[in-house]
Amino acid sequence: MRARCKRLGVDLFFDSRREKQALEICAPCPVRTECLAKALDERTQHGVFGGATALWRKRLLTRRPDVTSWYALLVKARVVHRHQQPEAE
Numbered sequence: 001m002r003a004r005c006k007r008l009g010v011d012l013f014f015d016s017r018r019e020k021q022a023l024e025i026c027a028p029c030p031v032r033t034e035c036l037a038k039a040l041d042e043r044t045q046h047g048v049f050g051g052a053t054a055l056w057r058k059r060l061l062t063r064r065p066d067v068t069s070w071y072a073l074l075v076k077a078r079v080v081h082r083h084q085q086p087e088a089e
């Protein structure tokens with residue numbers, strides 16, 4: 001429901017000539033972490049998901065074959081990151 005691409009056609013996210021545009025849409029998306037985790041967990045081989053190109057995801061999967069749940073890893077990393085943010089002045 002909160003996905004920034006909700007009302008956009010999917011073609012944009014599968015058109016390599018428009019990858020930059022798709023990445024710009026993903027960048028501030030509130031469900032980016034979940035979207036990226038799903039694409040990684042499902043080994044989605046095409047398209048831009050979660051602010052990552054298919055090539056970038058392939059490299060990540062190759063580098064980390066030990067990860068069984070990207071969802072668990074990325075959500076945990078987001079929580080840890082949030083707790084490490086400096087206090088607002």
Ligand code: SF4
Nearest residue numbers: 003005026029035050
């Ligand atoms: S991060 Fe995922 S849900 Fe959000 S705009 Fe990109 S493709 Fe759509």
